[in-house]
Amino acid sequence: MGSLIFFLAFVSFHSALVTCAPFTEFLYPNFTASFLQFVDRGGTFLLSRNETFRAAIFNPGAQQTRFYLCVIHSDSNTIIWSANRNAPVSNSGKMMLTSRGINITELDGDSKWSTPSLQSLVSALQLNEAGNLVLLDQSNATLWESYRYPTDTIVIGQVLPFGTTLYSAVSSDDLSSGDYSLALTASNAILQWQDMTYWKLSMDTGAFTNSNYAVDYMAINGTGLYLFSHKGSAIVIQVNLPPSGFRTAKLDYTGQFSIRSFSGADQKQDFVGPDDSCRIPYVCGRLGLCSNGARAYPPQCTCPSNFHVSLQNTTYCVPIDNSYSLPLSCNSTNSSINLNFSTVSYVRLGYGVDYFSNDFNMPAKYGVNLSVCQDLCSGDCACFGVFYENSSGSCYVLENEVGSIMYLNIPDSGRLGYIKTLVGPSPKNYGDNKDSNGQTLGFPVVALVLLPFTGLVILIVLGSVLWRRSRLPRMGKIKTSHSNSPSGDLEAFSIPGLPVRFEHEELEAATENFKTQIGSGGFGAVYKGMLPDKILVAVKKINNLGIQGKKDFCTEIAIIGNIHHINLVKLKGYCAQGRHRLLVYEYMNRGSLDRSLFGNGPVLEWQERVEIALGAVRGLAYLHSGCEHKIIHCDVKPENILLHNQFQAKLSDFGLSKLLTPEQSSLFTTMRGTRGYLAPEWLTNSAISDKTDVYSFGMVLLEIVSGRKNCPLRSRSHSLDDCSSSGGGSSTSSTQGLVYFPLFALEMHEQGRYLELADPRLEGRVTSEEVKKFVCVALCCVHEDPALRPNMVSVVGMLEGDLPLCEPRVESLNFLRFYGLRFAEASTIEEAGGNSDVLHLQANTPHTSTMTGSHTCFSYISSQQISGPR
Ligand SMILES: *[C@@H]1O[C@H](CO)[C@@H](O)[C@H](O)[C@H]1NC(C)=O
Numbered sequence: 001m002g003s004l005i006f007f008l009a010f011v012s013f014h015s016a017l018v019t020c021a022p023f024t025e026f027l028y029p030n031f032t033a034s035f036l037q038f039v040d041r042g043g044t045f046l047l048s049r050n051e052t053f054r055a056a057i058f059n060p061g062a063q064q065t066r067f068y069l070c071v072i073h074s075d076s077n078t079i080i081w082s083a084n085r086n087a088p089v090s091n092s093g094k095m096m097l098t099s100r101g102i103n104i105t106e107l108d109g110d111s112k113w114s115t116p117s118l119q120s121l122v123s124a125l126q127l128n129e130a131g132n133l134v135l136l137d138q139s140n141a142t143l144w145e146s147y148r149y150p151t152d153t154i155v156i157g158q159v160l161p162f163g164t165t166l167y168s169a170v171s172s173d174d175l176s177s178g179d180y181s182l183a184l185t186a187s188n189a190i191l192q193w194q195d196m197t198y199w200k201l202s203m204d205t206g207a208f209t210n211s212n213y214a215v216d217y218m219a220i221n222g223t224g225l226y227l228f229s230h231k232g233s234a235i236v237i238q239v240n241l242p243p244s245g246f247r248t249a250k251l252d253y254t255g256q257f258s259i260r261s262f263s264g265a266d267q268k269q270d271f272v273g274p275d276d277s278c279r280i281p282y283v284c285g286r287l288g289l290c291s292n293g294a295r296a297y298p299p300q301c302t303c304p305s306n307f308h309v310s311l312q313n314t315t316y317c318v319p320i321d322n323s324y325s326l327p328l329s330c331n332s333t334n335s336s337i338n339l340n341f342s343t344v345s346y347v348r349l350g351y352g353v354d355y356f357s358n359d360f361n362m363p364a365k366y367g368v369n370l371s372v373c374q375d376l377c378s379g380d381c382a383c384f385g386v387f388y389e390n391s392s393g394s395c396y397v398l399e400n401e402v403g404s405i406m407y408l409n410i411p412d413s414g415r416l417g418y419i420k421t422l423v424g425p426s427p428k429n430y431g432d433n434k435d436s437n438g439q440t441l442g443f444p445v446v447a448l449v450l451l452p453f454t455g456l457v458i459l460i461v462l463g464s465v466l467w468r469r470s471r472l473p474r475m476g477k478i479k480t481s482h483s484n485s486p487s488g489d490l491e492a493f494s495i496p497g498l499p500v501r502f503e504h505e506e507l508e509a510a511t512e513n514f515k516t517q518i519g520s521g522g523f524g525a526v527y528k529g530m531l532p533d534k535i536l537v538a539v540k541k542i543n544n545l546g547i548q549g550k551k552d553f554c555t556e557i558a559i560i561g562n563i564h565h566i567n568l569v570k571l572k573g574y575c576a577q578g579r580h581r582l583l584v585y586e587y588m589n590r591g592s593l594d595r596s597l598f599g600n601g602p603v604l605e606w607q608e609r610v611e612i613a614l615g616a617v618r619g620l621a622y623l624h625s626g627c628e629h630k631i632i633h634c635d636v637k638p639e640n641i642l643l644h645n646q647f648q649a650k651l652s653d654f655g656l657s658k659l660l661t662p663e664q665s666s667l668f669t670t671m672r673g674t675r676g677y678l679a680p681e682w683l684t685n686s687a688i689s690d691k692t693d694v695y696s697f698g699m700v701l702l703e704i705v706s707g708r709k710n711c712p713l714r715s716r717s718h719s720l721d722d723c724s725s726s727g728g729g730s731s732t733s734s735t736q737g738l739v740y741f742p743l744f745a746l747e748m749h750e751q752g753r754y755l756e757l758a759d760p761r762l763e764g765r766v767t768s769e770e771v772k773k774f775v776c777v778a779l780c781c782v783h784e785d786p787a788l789r790p791n792m793v794s795v796v797g798m799l800e801g802d803l804p805l806c807e808p809r810v811e812s813l814n815f816l817r818f819y820g821l822r823f824a825e826a827s828t829i830e831e832a833g834g835n836s837d838v839l840h841l842q843a844n845t846p847h848t849s850t851m852t853g854s855h856t857c858f859s860y861i862s863s864q865q866i867s868g869p870r
Pocket residue numbers: 029030
């Protein structure tokens with residue numbers, strides 16, 4: 001019937017109208033369009049100049065009941081905006097352009113949607129080449145634009161301002177606002193369902209937090225997704241994406257935020273969050289048990305033990321025993337029954353399950369027993385269950401609406417879930433007793449896929465491994481040719497991405513013939529300089545260079561020069577002329593962290609220490625997983641953390657270890673300066689990995705806490721004060737003997753006496769909780785077993801408070817006791833004129849560090865080099 005009318009209408013309109021060709025770029029008032037009028041063009045009545053976008057009265061999914069005024073990307077047929085998403089019209093509903101704006105009406109004249117009242121009369125409607133639908137006045141000024149009213153998508157050129165929310169559609173063919181939303185907070189982009197957060201951008205491994213400024217807007221461009229602070233002055237969070245000419249960021253009706261790039265009709269997913277689809281709150285319906293979410297969308301949906309699919313509604317799981325029912329919502333007229341304690345019972349979910357909101361909400365109560373936790377829920381009509389963590393007595397309540405349960409691939413999440421039920425006429429003790437019975441109905445056996453998913457159009461979901469790879473940024477992509485031209489002339493080849501090349505004379509002039517030395521490191525001295533445009537720079541003169549060939553040097557420089565992150569010192573240029581090898585860096589006006597931390601200047605306040613630690617860890621996280629060439633720093637220490645202005649911290653010297661060769665004569669010096677931060681695997685045959693940097697960072701974090709060296713280098717003056725103080729302001733160092741601070745930290749951690757570890761100069765301006773956070777993270781970082789150390793991205797999460805604090809594992813920290821012992825002995829030996837370098841350096845056979853691919857730090861270490869005489 002419907003299709004007959006459709007057919008007749010089609011024929012009549014088609015023959016009645018002389019032309020149905022869409023207009024290009026502009027429309028003028030007293031224009032009307034309906035789907036039927038432009039039916040042979042799929043409803044398209046307006047094209048952008050190059051026809052990249054079209055505006056149409058469109059019926060997504062080819063259903064015949066809901067027509068929307070849409071802006072559509074022509075090649076891919078992707079809707080990027082819709083006007084009347086919550087008020088669709090029929091195929092003869094009209095879009096009218098008048099001098100008062102756009103008005104969408106149903107056939108009977110009933111207005112469904114219109115633009116707000118405008119300041120002056122409309123003279124034209126334009127669809128521009130960026131997909132923005134704009135109402136213009138007589139002087140071509142913008143009166144209204146679709147970019148300012150995003151629905152579920154933003155495109156390149158469009159911004160999502162703070163305070164604006166994207167709402168998912170209900171389904172692929174019903175564009176009305178669904179239950180999932182994307183909003184910006186002061187520091188993040190979050191996804192929500194029923195006012196509960198289920199995902200944060202910052203927790204994605206591909207997202208890098210650059211600064212703590214307040215978020216002003218979100219935008220995408222050809223190379224990334226960004227949260228910007230006020231007017232784009234700084235990047236707060238960035239996600240690097242492969243270069244693309246056109247891409248969209250969309251909150252899909254599935255509840256996932258995805259970024260896709262388009263090339264012709266092809267599309268590719270560059271990013272998706274949450275990447276584990278079991279973290280989508282309603283993915284398996286009410287109380288559905290979700291598994292295998294990390295691998296595919298849709299995931300596998302079943303009901304938890306003790307539950308089965310409801311006969312009334314196939315998107316619900318309900319208790320198998322039908323004398324139990326799920327509570328009604330608070331607003332229901334029968335809700336008072338929910339408050340009747342004696343009618344409430346709890347059905348325990350199986351082991352290894354969790355609920356999405358537990359990771360984002362604080363527990364409602366700590367340190368209570370299960371019955372107190374359940375009573376809390378029984379007395380609250382909005383509560384439908386609890387998750388209880390036995391080890392800490394934490395009680396998480398599940399409120400408002402019931403979502404899906406996540407099945408974890410680990411036997412025990414530490415939390416057990418209890419679903420509130422109302423008991424029917426014959427109450428009996430349900431729950432724990434029946435639990436064993438329910439367990440046997442493990443969900444892989446009941447491979448019941450809930451119905452709603454059978455009808456879903458399955459999106460092209462690349463395996464998570466695939467897309468993860470594909471979204472790695474393509475920075476400074478360089479083809480290294482291995483032709484042997486050791487003294488190749490720079491002009492003879494060109495390497496893309498090289499920073500500015502300087503003549504040696506230019507740098508001589510800039511530094512006034514290397515007059516002011518501001519530092520020295522394993523690679524050579526650093527001088528202050530000023531370029532002709534009055535910009536201050538730091539010029540590093542590299543003495544002992546491993547790579548001789550100019551081309552190889554330049555290849556490395558091009559890589560380093562293409563790494564941009566706010567917490568990494570920027571390489572501005574280089575000089576490779578004759579035997580000279582110089583690097584030009586941005587100038588950091590507050591020098592290195594060791595000066596502020598250990599010097600006699602004003603004491604670093606705790607908040608400043610927090611900022612510095614966060615900066616350093618973000619920089620490292622970026623090196624480890626943010627750029628195409630994974631870079632292991634190899635030399636993380638306070639000397640390589642530089643400060644600028646308001647304690648903005650940046651890492652320096654990254655990427656340089658690749659310039660060294662095994663025979664480096666400077667190696668010993670480098671190692672010597674750094675040994676307090678060297679991970680144990682340097683001395684064993686273990687592989688050097690990013691976890692090696694994590695160890696060094698842990699050591700630095702302890703020094704940031706205490707404000708003193710973990711292990712000072714002996715100076716000839718035998719001033720050992722730093723190392724002998726046991727913290728807490730004690731000055732009886734000489735009597736106490738030497739204390740190895742990391743060991744002291746472990747001991748104080750075991751006794752919960754964190755404040756003893758804080759820099760005494762803070763005089764109590766820090767709380768035990770704050771110190772505990774740093775100490776726990778630091779101790780986890782220095783675990784002897786690299787596999788037990790967190791990665792840098794997790795460290796960022798823990799320090800920012802997005803991830804729970806890790807618990808140091810004493811069995812992997814006992815080596816500190818051994819170090820501590822050696823430390824005391826070593827100092828005694830030194831007092832007696834011995835060689836203190838035996839400390840840490842127990843190795844007595846030559847060691848070859850196992851290298852993994854390009855993650856070479858120092859390629860070869862022998863005990864001779866480590867503990868050899870000097
Ligand atoms: C549009 O129509 C209105 C009333 O029908 C008329 O007053 C107005 O002049 C028309 N505008 C143009 C640009 O034709």
